[in-house]
Amino acid sequence: MEKIAMIGGGSWATALTKILSENGARVGWWMRSKDDVQHLQHTRHNRRYLSSVAFDLTRVFPSTDLEATVKDADWLVLAVPAAFVKEALDKLDRDSLKSKRVISAIKGMIPGKNVLVTDYVAERFRLPHTQLGVVAGPCHAEEVALEKQSYLTIGGTDMLLAEDFSQLLRNRYTKAYPMADLDGIEYCAVMKNIIALTSGIAHGLGYGDNFQAVLVSNAVQEMRRFVHAINPQARDLSASAYLGDLLVTAYSQFSRNRTFGNMIGRGYSVKSAQMEMNMVAEGYYAVKSIHELNKKLNVSMPITSAAYHILYEKISPAVELEILKEKLR
Template sequence: MEKVAVIGGGSWATAIVKILSENQSQVHWWMRNRDDVQHLIHYKHNPRYLSGVQFDLHYVKPSNDMKAVVEVADWIILAVPAAFVQLALADLSEYAFEGKVVVSAIKGMIPKQNILITEYLEREYHVPNSHQLVIAGPCHAEEVALEKQSYLTIGSHDIQTAGRFCELLNNRYVKANPLDDLDGIEYCAVIKNIIALACGIARGLNYGDNFQAVLVSNAMQEIKRFLHLIMPMHRELSGSAYLGDLLVTAYSQFSRNRTFGNMIGRGYTVKSAQIEMNMVAEGYFAVQSIYELNKKLQVDMPITTAVYLILYEKISPAVEFEILKEKLK
């Protein structure tokens, strides 16, 4: 029985635990909230997210003890918001992941440091690239809970390790495939959340489907320019790890970034939108990181810039989108 640690108590962490446990992996599930752990032990479901999913406690072992959860597992899956990674891992020693494979299910960057999760793990915990994977693809947690057909891409510099991890995920409603583009997949997963914010803002401003289609197609070009400069290699950006993930995040009713953007477009302040959602929209933090990173790169990224100016410089969404629409083709 494979031993896997899942770090995080949100909807995506819950969906991942569902997939792994149904495939009869032993899942050591770390959740910060002690009451949630006790609820899960007694009632066999997460009280906060995807509460309709029932877990078999023969395979799922909930815990508040981060060190114990990490120590016992061979695979470590990080599924907390990027802004809270440092806090979540704070009690671990710098060599806590030695000999283990660490999988990032996080679609964000470390705020202020403006680095990817994989870069942070290598810098702070000495996890080599060969022992790191990233999960990407159009796969909302809510649809996993409903057992809707979903596809995942596992990015890695070591395609064999990625393939082994795919075997842990594959089941009747999830299909996982390995891909040797760790960095490109991770950057794309970050930027697509920013684009989803833009799509939500556009919808909140009453722009229609025609405009959103142009917005998404221009966003794909924006992503292509960025990836070509920061991490050049041949990529099929029409693949599900890139375009597929962008599309579902830009259009889906389950996209929290799109929902957050929609509220901003309708006139909510950032703070009021965050309070009402009670969930983390990764794109809010990601856009600042990408914008700061791009000050050095100087890639033409008009959509990213527009979202940044709206969220951080408090430019009127209506005014900024009037400017943006003249830059789209």
């Protein structure tokens, strides 16, 4: 029986715990809230996210003790918002992950440091990248709860690690495949949230399907330019790990980044949108990280720049989209 330490109590952590535990793994599940842990122990449900999912407590072990959860695990799966990764993991000793294989299920970057989650983990715990992987693909947590057919890609520099974790995720409604592209998949997962957020802004302003399609097709070109500049490698961005993830995040009703952007387009302030959603939209933080990284690369990124101007320079969404639409083809 594989032993997993799941770090995070949100919807994606809940969905992955469902898949892994139902596939036979033992999942130690760390949550920050003592009340949430106690509720799960007594009812078998996560009261905050995907509350319809019932967990087998002979395989799932909720806890607020991070060190104990991590200690007995073979795998560590990170599924907290990127903004909270440093706060959570800095409680651990630098050697505590020495023998672990670490998977990031986070589609964001460490704010302030502007680094990928896997790069932060590698530096903080002195791990080789061969011990790290990333989960990507068009797969909303809400559809996992409903057991809708889903596809995942495990990116890594070690294909054995990627294949091993893929096997842990495969079941009748989830297909998972390994791919030898850690950085590219992770950067694209970050950028698709920026695109989804901008797509939401456009929708909130009343732009239609025609514009949305042009926006997303231009976004693929923008992602290709940026990822090639920061990590040149032959990669097919039409694969589901890249394009599929972008499409579902840009168009789906379950996309929190699209929802957040839609609220901004309708006139909400950033703070009021965040408060009403009560969930983290990774794209908000990702915009600043990618924008700052691009100051050195100087890649043409009109969509990311537009989102940055709206969210951080408080330019009117209507004015900024008028400027952006002239740059798209």
